[in-house]
Amino acid sequence: MSKKSQKPKVIGKLDAQFSEWERIEMRAMGLVDAKGNILQHPPTPPQVARKVITNLGVLNEAFDYALPSSFSRGIAVSLDAGQRILYISGTASIDDKGVTIYPGDFRAQLWRTYRNITELLAAEGANWHDIVRTSCYLRDIERDYDEFNKVRTLFFDCLSVRPVPASTGIQARLCRSDLLIEIEAFAFVKGG
Numbered sequence: 001m002s003k004k005s006q007k008p009k010v011i012g013k014l015d016a017q018f019s020e021w022e023r024i025e026m027r028a029m030g031l032v033d034a035k036g037n038i039l040q041h042p043p044t045p046p047q048v049a050r051k052v053i054t055n056l057g058v059l060n061e062a063f064d065y066a067l068p069s070s071f072s073r074g075i076a077v078s079l080d081a082g083q084r085i086l087y088i089s090g091t092a093s094i095d096d097k098g099v100t101i102y103p104g105d106f107r108a109q110l111w112r113t114y115r116n117i118t119e120l121l122a123a124e125g126a127n128w129h130d131i132v133r134t135s136c137y138l139r140d141i142e143r144d145y146d147e148f149n150k151v152r153t154l155f156f157d158c159l160s161v162r163p164v165p166a167s168t169g170i171q172a173r174l175c176r177s178d179l180l181i182e183i184e185a186f187a188f189v190k191g192g
Contacts, residue, residue, distance in 0.1 A: 008039035011157060021101075021108030025115050031158040043160035046129045048188035050077045052163045063164050070152040071167030075132040077188050086124055088185040090137065091116050092174065103178040106144050110151050110181050117185055128159050130187040134167045137182040141171035144180065 014023060014036040026032040031039055053074030054061055062069040079085075093109035094116065095101050102108035121127050136152075138144050148169070156164050165185070174182050 006042040008033075008041045010037040011040040012038035012154070014038065017107075019105050019108050021105055022111050025108060025111035029111075029115050029118060031155070038154065038158060040158050040160055043162065044127055044129045046188070047126065047190040048077060048079065048083050048130070050075045050132060050163070050188070052076075053166075068153055069149050070156045070164045071134070072163045072165060075163065075166050077132055079188065082190060084189050084191065086121070086126060086130070086185075086187040086189060088117055088120055088183075088187070090135075090175075090182040090184045091120065092176075092179045092182040100176055100178045104180075106180045107147055107151055109179065110148060111155075113181055113183050114155050117183060121185075121187060124187075124189060125191065126187050126189045128156070128161050130189050131161075131165045131185050132188055133186040134165050135184045136167060136169045137172040137174060137184075138169060139172070139174055139180045141169060145169060148181065 008030075010033075014026075014032060018026070023032065023036075026038070030041070033039060052061070052072050053076050062071055091113055093101050093112040101112060118128065121130065136148065138148060156162075172182075174180075
């Protein structure tokens with residue numbers, strides 16, 4: 001079956017845990033339909049092949065935990081001529097005028113951050129399947145990490161991202177006092 005003929009499948013339903021701002025961002029990325037169903041899109045093959053770096057003799061994969069955490073321990077990538085690396089700087093919940101949006105709503109800020117990165121990738125003909133690593137900066141990691149991991153796992157499930165990127169979660173003072181999350185990303189893509 002070709003990717004074009006595959007349709008997204010329903011993997012959940014929006015409920016009270018999703019703020020209206022989250023709903024706006026999820027709809028804008030096509031991750032929620034008009035009925036409030038959360039959608040999983042068919043996977044898009046990455047442009048540059050990669051494999052998960054793992055050694056199950058010493059460390060399990062975080063995505064396979066009973067409560068999965070959405071990152072791979074490591075990703076191995078071999079670059080050939082004509083392949084590029086995209087470095088996405090720390091990106092946050094900022095609108096097209098440079099204004100912080102969704103102040104105080106961690107989950108909505110995270111969804112907008114994912115949307116902003118998605119659009120940056122699209123400008124280069126790339127998507128989340130091309131991401132090999134993220135660094136995730138949280139203002140208050142103790143308070144927000146569990147919610148961060150829930151949203152990240154749902155986001156990767158909606159896009160069928162496998163393997164999930166290598167990732168690090170870091171508590172940091174962000175560039176604006178009203179930002180709660182910032183993510184930088186690295187992608188490998190074909191073409192010049």
